[in-house]
Amino acid sequence: MTFIEIISRLKRLKEQGFIPSLRRGSTGIGYTLEAKLGLNETNISVPDLGGRVELKATRRNSSSLITLFTFNRGVWQIPQKIVVEKFGYIEENGRRALYSTVWSKTQNAQGLSIQVDRDNHKLNLVHNGNNLIASWDIYILVSKLISKLGKVLFVSADTRVTENNIEEFHFNEAYLLIEPTAKGFIKALEDSTVCVDIRMHLKESSNVRNHGTAIRIKESDIPSLFEKKQTGLI
Template sequence: MQNSHTKLPTENRIKQRAKKLKKELNISHSEALDQISAEYGFSSWFQLQEKLKKNKQAKTPTPAPSLKFIEDNDVEMTSDDYKLVDQERTVDLPIPIKHLISDNQKQLINIGVEYSLFEPTVTGLKKSILDATHTVRVHFELENFHFYWEQKQGPDYKVIKDAYFLTDTSITKSKLSLYRPVTKQGDPRMWFRKLPEFCLPGDQIAIIVNNDIAYLLNISKIDLKKSLNNEYSHIKKFLTEYEKQSNSVAEELLHKLKKLAQTPFAAMRKGDTAIGYTLEAKLGIDANSSKQPDYHGIEIKSGRGVKTRTTLFAQVADWNISPCKRSAEILNKYGYERDNDFKLYCTVSTQKENPQGLSFIYDQTKDELQEWHNKTDLVAIWPGDLLRSRLKEKHSETFWVEAKSEIINGIEHFHLVSVTHTKSPIVSQLLPLINSGVITMDHLIKKSGKTNRVSEKGPLFKINKRDLELLFPTPIKYLLTN
């Protein structure tokens, strides 16, 4: 602990000494600052800096001016600023704070909240500037909130949206500025008015988008478990309303499924698609090839039993950037003769090459899922944004229906058993799950021997039903029969 009789030097003196110490010991500037701070009884430079600020404020008769929100003109960050940002981001958080942040993230995932995080720095708060990171940009695009890639550079094209800071006891209105400066290469930027009053450098701030408004939670300072148990908490009220928005449609669909589950019903076609086709027909859903969810925004996935893989979505590669420009070309190169047809029916994974020599590689630098042949020839490319958008589009809410199959008088009948209700997939986990082999892809390409016509039923991205909890928050299972 600091000796109460020890007189602290000024901040400028400490920084001057840190420069010398950096050269003498061949260490980083931040390490030098931390070492000097330890000499005065502080665990880090951040703590010593806070103490110096308090001492300065105590000696100053009038309060220091508050940080100002910059309305129009962008501030160009120098190379030294960026170095300082990097140093600030390496400041290690105390273990209890790390646990609190982790627990709060789990709470958001458990209730199905799509969010992104950013970390304000000293430089950012002083200059009223925040980088819109890749994670934030993906989040904004998935929520159809803002698309930086279509935004032009300069103050004339700045976008202003409503925002709110949420705590248990208050709701503070703010304004979010989204822009690309004319400096540099127009790196995406954002700023929240009054942000310095809401957080400190190094805090973890969660952004939640709802009804085209950005809501901020400082998950370094709040305890969401306690907030969700506090009837008077503004955070609880917001998250409860967020969760309830689509419940009415889900309750309506659940009621219809329970009614259908009272007696077995006959299949209306044969094969793997019989259960899905028949169930949709019974619910009054027209059969079509649309990629949109089935029932008023809810996707319905059905199958016989719980051990089978289930399709998350179908998505072809981006042919504009892929070596192969269509499914027929992939078939011609890597297909095989089967009966009278030419086929490519196979599963592709990151874990090993399939019998056709095809496998996936996830290039994290480019954020691309790449299909390779024998690890030497690039076949096709799926941009990460494309796959995340398809998952979000297809499964913002899903009913995974389990049915038993039995033969009655020579005809297959289905008896609905249960439904697992999932909401808001955590799309940031999609590529990691593909990379780990949990999610795979099936090619289903065929050239008919009779017509020479090429058809593609996929590519289908699939997951085992037992692994749904790795992608979807807190699935709720309902038994459809007593």
Template sequence: MNSINIYADVPLVVNNQKVLISYGIEFSIFSPTNTGLKKSILDATGSVRTHFELENFHFYYQQKQGIENKITKSAYLLTSDKTIDSIMSLYRPTTKKGDPRMWFKHLKDIANPDDYIAVIIKDDNAYLINLSQINLEDNDNKNVINQFLSSYKSSKNSISEELLSKLKVLAKAPFPSQRRGDTGIGYTLETLLGIEANNSKKPDYYGIELKAGRGNKTRTTIFAQVADWSISPCKRSADILERYGYKRDDNFKLYCTISSQRINSQGLHFKINLNEDQLEEWHNDKDLVAIWPGNLLRRRLKEKHTETFWIEANSLIINGIEHFQLRTVTHTKSPIMSQLIPLLSAGVITMDHLIKRDGKTNKVSEKGPLFKLNKRDLDLLFPLPHTYILA
């Protein structure tokens, strides 16, 4: 199977992925090679294995090697006009260290080499859709795939309606900031909504996370999460600062963005280790800096963004005091957990270090690491984002 950048320049495939995400569907993608189709064998890559584990569908690490330990499950190949009954095989051969394998009976009937195939798990069955040969934006109600997708539509939440109503009231006029600095908008909004300030990582308003920002900033923080220091070469943020930071005025800092697509000016960048299901920070491709297990990141995303209001406000100075005028709110629900690592791999999600050692106190502080996403890409991670104009 090919190593996939699912955000490659294939507009039909990308649009089809967005449709799946809009329905709130967990999925993974594989692309069969010509050799794979001829030999009826596919590698179960890291993203596929992670997806199966998220769905409690199959755990390759628990499976012994050898054909006698092969597991079969029901599978269905979906086209626009029919459902093809299939059988899925999951196994680990005795050769090549038992690298996880899979195969779907009749796959050759719906797939060509290098097509992008989505796997969806429902009721412990696998459903396959060829994203390279179908347009999921087709609204034909008789379409077999559309009928399948419709079962995933989500319902409304009464608490979100209540919160939206309160924000519309606050948006009627600018209100003064109750705190200076970057956190002013968030603190002020939470205070006006009756939310007590705390350091909890849990969502803010009866299970709904509030993400408020000034103006039209493109990148927004989705969560903060330090590395797993127990398995990382660097054992704390201060270690990273000492090795890769720089002098700035009286302080020593490491303020930079980390991406899987490029090495930054400090020599830092991400690598995705799919075999171990982990995000790794490296220095100049030579030194491993820190490790984030995939499960840690997915758990953090899930606990933070089961439901989120992404609020934009304009900053105004009135009589020398900063005021905020609420403008829009984008409502998202239930992130598609299986897409987190692929988005990090594609550089769609990045991370900011904000580490500083104070020149006067010698105290080290870390505001992150902050994992960020461009607001225009929310629909790659969250199903059915809906934006409301507040004022």
């Protein structure tokens, strides 16, 4: 599918006004957009844009977080089991878990925060400001960002909920984001625009189930990571 064809389909979708979500919950907007565009996956091939393009859909003015990518390999400075046992909590089902969103400017309820070490090009996860738990190479994270989100077609929608509690979307704005930058990404980490989501628990066997540490951002802040923005597409 070419970029012109995608934009043409988006324009027709905009003309339809509000349409009901095809799936309940937070993922309904992305699923509905893909279905209405006739797409089977969010990462699509667009030959006239030079390859793969990530499609992102968002509710206008949403403050919810979306995952940019996950990266977990070789970052933990202490065993993950100890991380869960020491900093985690007991869930209602009785298992010990650590599902924790971590920002740079403040410590969260578990005493965790992230710090950007520009001199050593590291992003560090720390407890009480100085106890090192995990460490990422910033430029590996940047390379993940560029490979995953080198080009993003970002589609926004107004939303409403019917009397029958069905969410509806009016997809009415689209713009193309190109060239994510290391400078923008690092600044976003420092400014608490980008956060780290730890997602793991202990299984009955006492082994760790890690769902992948996610690098996340508010939907409305994604453009701050990119050098170029092409607006007015629909």
